[in-house]
Amino acid sequence: MDKISRFLKAVNSKTLSKQALIEALEQLSKNLPLNSKDCDSELLSEIVNKLRPLFLESSCLNHAFSKPFGYAGDYYCMYLIHINRPSGNGLGGLFDRVFLESKTCQSVRERSNIFSNSLRDLEIANDRQLNVLIAGCGPCFELANYFKKSNNLKLPSFTCVDHDLSAIEFSKDQLISISSDNKLRYFCSNIFKFSNNGEKYDFIYSAGLFDYLRDSLFKKLLSRLLNQLNKGGMMVIGNLSNKIPMIDSFTMEYILDWKIQRRGREVLKKLVTNADDYDIDTVEDCLEVGNYLIIRKMNN
Numbered sequence: 470m471d472k473i474s475r476f477l478k479a480v481n482s483k484t485l486s487k488q489a490l491i492e493a494l495e496q497l498s499k500n501l502p503l504n505s506k507d508c509d510s511e512l513l514s515e516i517v518n519k520l521r522p523l524f525l526e527s528s529c530l531n532h533a534f535s536k537p538f539g540y541a542g543d544y545y546c547m548y549l550i551h552i553n554r555p556s557g558n559g560l561g562g563l564f565d566r567v568f569l570e571s572k573t574c575q576s577v578r579e580r581s582n583i584f585s586n587s588l589r590d591l592e593i594a595n596d597r598q599l600n601v602l603i604a605g606c607g608p609c610f611e612l613a614n615y616f617k618k619s620n621n622l623k624l625p626s627f628t629c630v631d632h633d634l635s636a637i638e639f640s641k642d643q644l645i646s647i648s649s650d651n652k653l654r655y656f657c658s659n660i661f662k663f664s665n666n667g668e669k670y671d672f673i674y675s676a677g678l679f680d681y682l683r684d685s686l687f688k689k690l691l692s693r694l695l696n697q698l699n700k701g702g703m704m705v706i707g708n709l710s711n712k713i714p715m716i717d718s719f720t721m722e723y724i725l726d727w728k729i730q731r732r733g734r735e736v737l738k739k740l741v742t743n744a745d746d747y748d749i750d751t752v753e754d755c756l757e758v759g760n761y762l763i764i765r766k767m768n769n
């Protein structure tokens with residue numbers, strides 16, 4: 470029996486469980502090329518025509534595939550991943566659960582800890598109000614979690630930038646009840662062009678934006694943001710790693726047409742130009758799926 474028929478047989482079983490679906494997905498995606506463009510065209514069209522409609526019974530996967538805002542990984546898709554509330558019954562409900570519980574979605578949810586912990590380290594080292602820039606803020610979930618946990622009396626001042634006005638409006642609505650003071654500013658702007666009158670920041674954070682940039686644009690944006698980093702400041706850039714499990718890559722690449730640049734830690738380091746001017750480190754999250762490039766600008 471071929472891959473497709475075997476998968477269809479498994480998902481059509483009346484007693485399909487979450488674990489059985491994961492195993493069927495593992496069998497299906499095994500030995501496929503990472504990028505769908507390298508897949509045999511006949512197999513790819515079978516996947517698209519026969520399997521994609523089944524996956525799209527999941528409301529979360531359906532949103533991710535249909536890209537109502539015109540691009541993959543929009544703020545609402547990220548919001549659905551962060552809040553992690555699988556919905557629906559039957560096959561759609563199962564696909565929703567399997568996707569939202571995948572290592573990649575767990576890694577997205579881990580961004581809140583990375584954001585809060587890195588910012589807290591900088592707060593401890595600096596006894597003054599910090600100035601923070603969030604590039605490609607999406608639904609501002611990391612920031613909302615920081616506010617929920619922080620007991621810092623000298624709360625930083627935050628500048629949130631996203632090129633999507635709906636992301637900005639959504640974030641304002643989400644954060645209004647959590648942070649009632651005026652230390653939050655929002656800009657609907659392309660981050661490649663963003664500058665607030667030459668303002669500089671002590672902490673610059675971006676996760677889930679550089680993953681969409683080819684190396685030349687990655688470098689260009691990184692240098693631009695490094696110019697906006699204060700001396701003694703820290704930048705944290707999240708990029709999904711090349712260790713993403715194949716079933717997650719399969720769902721994103723083949724089913725959702727959601728293409729990203731997976732980057733290993735050494736690759737991330739090499740994308741920093743003028744590296745000698747900075748203290749550069751990388752960390753991976755506890756899922757080993759999210760990599761972070763950490764750049765500190767020296768004080769002298």
Ligand SMILES: C[S@@+](CC[C@H](N)C(=O)[O-])C[C@H]1O[C@@H](n2cnc3c(N)ncnc32)[C@H](O)[C@@H]1O
Pocket residue numbers: 542543544547548577580604605606607608609610611630631632633636658659660661675676677678
């Ligand atoms: C995948 S989301 C991640 C957001 C957030 N870190 C999270 O995990 O929820 C990336 C965001 O970057 C924004 N974005 C992408 N390219 C951008 C650009 N050139 N300028 C500003 N925002 C951008 C998108 O609109 C999206 O909201």
